[in-house]
Amino acid sequence: MNIHEYQAKQIFKKYGLPTPKGIMVESVKDAVKAAEQLGGPIWVVKAQIHAGGRGLGGGVKLAKSLEEVETLANEILGMTLVTHQTTAEGKLVQKLYIEDGADIQSEYYLSVVLDRKLEMPIIMASTEGGMNIEDVAENTPEKIVIVPVDPAIGFQSFHGRKLAFGLGLTDKDEQKNMIRFASKLVAVYMDNDAEMIEINPLVKTGKGEFIALDGKMGFDNSALGRHPDIAEMRDLSEEDADEVEAAKYGLSYVALDGEIGCMVNGAGLAMGTMDTINHMGGTPANFLDVGGSANAETVAKGFEIILKNPKVKAIFVNIFGGIVRCDRIANGIIEATKITDVNVPVIVRLDGTNAPEAAEILKNANIANLIVGDDLGDGAAKAVAAAKGN
Template identity: 90%
Template sequence: MNIHEYQAKQIFAKYNIPTPKGIMVESVKAAIEAAEVLGGPIWVVKAQIHAGGRGLGGGVKLAKSIDEVESLATEILGMTLVTHQTTAEGKLVQKLYIEDGADIKDELYLSVVLDRKSEMPLIMASTEGGMDIETVAENTPEKIITIPVDPAIGFQGFHGRQLAFGLGITDKIEQKNIIKFAEKLFRLYMENDAEMIEINPLVKTGKGVFLALDGKMGFDNSALGRQPEIAAMRDLTEEDADEIEAAKYGLSYVALDGEIGCMVNGAGLAMGTMDTINYMGGTPANFLDVGGSANAETVAKGFEIILKNPRVKAIFVNIFGGIVRCDRIANGIIEATKLTDVNVPVIVRLDGTNAPEAAEILKNANIPNLIVGNDLGDGAAKAVAAAKGE
């Protein structure tokens, strides 16, 4: 689960992580009032969406007067912001963060992320603050510092010194400041079940104080049950409506940009199915895991969600019957076609428990556009061919 910048900074405040003062608003009038409360003389008007690259997209702008705050708030609030981290459709800006300007001497990058390779949190930092870390990694990877932190021992002084030296900070007071900053950030990460915290830029002021000028945070969905305050920050308007609808029926759904809808049981098999479709020359339109308790209702809802995507030209149903029996899935598919208008070819591959019975059920169903796949490769090949109209 992701949260907005203003919410991240609310959490930063609880850990005494310095940030510029700011106020979240949802109207132009409130933006003006917020600017007056902050006092200026410089303000930053920031769009609040769950995506990076807001500045390059025109969603972060500097104002030097109350009139400029009003003008920029009018311009940004309600705009559809497109960045390199949004889809081509962009995201509607419904909230703004009005923030004090800062005395910026240097811009740095600092984050704590989960490194799945080392199976521990990783502190990442760079002197190239304000830039996309992906661009830095590609063009000047030597400028990225990586410091793995074993959670069994936590953040230690040697981690902090490695960070300070890696960033080229030589002033003793500034070294202490950056070490304290990173220590607080790591504690925040661990105590809140975060998956990622990114501050870009982390600025050093003329007085040697480090400020989180930005804040991006993502959390482990599976841990939200023990993080009620974090869960309460969830903004459903920033999430995919189909993914939310799918979750209500126990379906794990992620939209992609291909032409072949996928309905599979099990995340591993779903990923293998998408890989096979790609190998056969097709493109998957989604990830959809119906889990181990699929029935006619969930299958019908899966068809309905998949078919909302106008790019879908075929659906590949790939089920391995272990917990769920294949004959049950076959009957679910038949019932689902009665509940939902499935107007594209449906390729079905069922294997495992009661697979022969399932094949007989589908054979006798006489469903138009239903094609049976003999195995994963055959089913994927038939789905690709159907999507191409062959």
């Protein structure tokens, strides 16, 4: 789960990590009010969306008067922001963060993230703040400092020293400030089961202090249960409505561009099914994993979500029953045809646990439009043919 910059900064503040003063608003009127309250003389008007690259996309701008705050708030609020991290359609800006301008002497990059190979979090830092860090990694990898932190020992001063010297900080106070900042940032990461924290830019002020000018945070969904305060920060308007709806029923759904709706159990087989369709000259309309506890209701819901997409010309149900029992899926398909108007061919391939019973159920149900696939290859071929009108 991801959160907004203003929310990340609320968490930073709790841990004593310096951030500029700011107020989140949802209207132009409140934006001006917030600016008045902050006092100025310089403000930053920032679009709040779950994506990086906002500045380059025109979603972060500097204002030198209240009038300018109003103009910019008007301009940014309601705009559709396209950055290299959003889709081509971009994201609608519904929230703004009005922030005090900061005294910037130099900009850094700082993040904490899990290194899957080392199996522990690492602190990653660079003197190339404010830049696209992927480009830094590509062009000047020597400018990136990486310090792994073994959770068994936690953050130690030496971690901080490696970071400070790695960034070329020579002033002792600045070194101390950096060590303190990194220590608190690691605490934020560990305490809250974060998946990643990224501050770009982290700025050094004229006084040699470090301030988080930005803040991105993502969390381990599996750990949200023990962080109700974080779970509450979820902004459903930033997520795809169909995906959210599907998740309520234990379905994992991602919309794609193609014509063949897919309903599969298990993420791996779901991807493998999409790959097979693609390989046979068809195009998958979605990824849909019905999960391990599929029943009639969830399968019916799956059909409903798939059929919402007008591009869908055929549906391929591919189930290899392990924990999922095929007879349950078969009943779900029958149920779905009663609840939803399934007006496209449905190709069904059921294998594994209780597959013979499932075949019997489907046969007796006598559903028009239903085609049986013998195995993965056969089912995919039939789905591709059906989508092409054959």
